[in-house]
Amino acid sequence: MNPARRMDGAAMISGRRLTPHRDDRGVFTELFRDEWALGVEAERWDLLCLQDGACRTVGSAVLVALDGRAELRADGQLTTLEADVPHAVTIAAGEHAELRACAGGALIARGQPAGVGPLPMLPPAWDGPELPPGVELVNLPMDPGSLELHDRRRDPPVRPVQWNAVRSRTGVLRGVHCHGRHADLLCVVRGAMQLGLADLRAGTDHRPLCVEMSGDRPQMVAIPPGVAHGFLFLEDSLHVYAVDHTWDPADEAGCRWDDPVLAMPWGLQPERVSSRDLGLGTLAELREALTG
Incomplete structure (x- = not known):
């Protein structure tokens, strides 16, 4: 991409090429890392849902197209955001640009500085069986x-x-x-999934349960370390998730989805499981890995 520049030569809009990883289950794309130093304090994240031709003025932010295509115009320069060729596009501090969705509309993830003053905490959204301690589900x-x-x-x-x-x-x-160190924050944007949860932390006695999440009812779930989780997708889906530590393979552990001791109440038989997940060990081995 050709960055738009101010008269002093500094970039108003710049971009970082992202790399989608595709397999027979779908596509994984890393959208943003703090350590990339893109020049924006991304303390607030939202999704912009733009209909065909819709326009929106945006200030300093990191933008990534999750679906569809949009154009970003600043000082006469045009930058394209495409989900099929993803970039993390940065609008520099103090600058503004015009974002317009192309044919079919666009879904844009935006990270930007937070505003001034506190906001109220979001109330719990779950009225089913008790969730494991530290698991929070909010609308x-x-x-x-x-x-x-x-x-x-x-x-x-x-x-x-x-x-x-x-x-x-x-x-x-x-x-x-299951992770011993990092926590997850997850939202289903489109489609639907069954989220399986099992508390494996020492001293807990919590029965596994499943929670259905849907893009028609946007919710965010926080999953702390030590709570095992799996996702069974009920339809073609898109979800976004965040972690509070940069990905580390040493913090990745797991067990088979159908472990008889785990006894996760999926209720449905999956059609596809990755070779990596099929090769996971038993629940007993997972507990040993978490405590070892």
């Missing part, structure tokens, strides 16, 4: 054309340093995974 605030994912002013349980987007096909199962 997300919506405005016309946008959906708030995260705002540090609400004192959220997870402070993201990395955001990812994942597309999954109907019948795909991902997991079961």
Whole structure:
């Protein structure tokens, strides 16, 4: 991409090429890391849902197209955001640009500085069986054309340093995974999935359960370390998730989704499970890895 520049030569708009990873389950794309130093304090994240031809003025931010295509115009220069060729596009501090959705509309993830003053915490959205301690499920605030994912002013349980987007096909199962160090923050943007949860922390006695999440009812779930989780997708889906530590393979553990001792109540048989997840060990081996 050709960056738009100010008269002093500094870039008004710049971009970082992202790399989608595709397999038979879908597509994984890393959207943002704090350590990339893109020049924006991304303390608030939301999704901009733009209909065909819709325009919106945006200030200093990091923008990534998750679906569709949009054009970003600043000082006569045009930059294209495409989900099929993803970039993390940065609008520099103090600058503004015009964002316009192309044919078919666009779904844009936006990271930007948070505003001034505290915001109230979001109330719990779950009235089913008791969730494991530290697991929080909340309804997300919506405005016309946008959906708030995260705002540090609400004192959220997870402070993201990395955001990812994942597309999954109907019948795909991902997991079961568990982390000893990092927490997850996850939202289903489109489609629907069954989220399986099992508390494996020492001294807990919590029965596994499944929670259905849907893009028609936008919610965010926070999953702390030590709580095993898996995802069974009920239709073609897109979800975004954040972590509070940069991805580390040493913090990736798991067990088979159908471990008889785990006894996760999926209720459905998956159509696709990755070779990596099929090769996971038993629940007993996972517990040993977490405590070892």
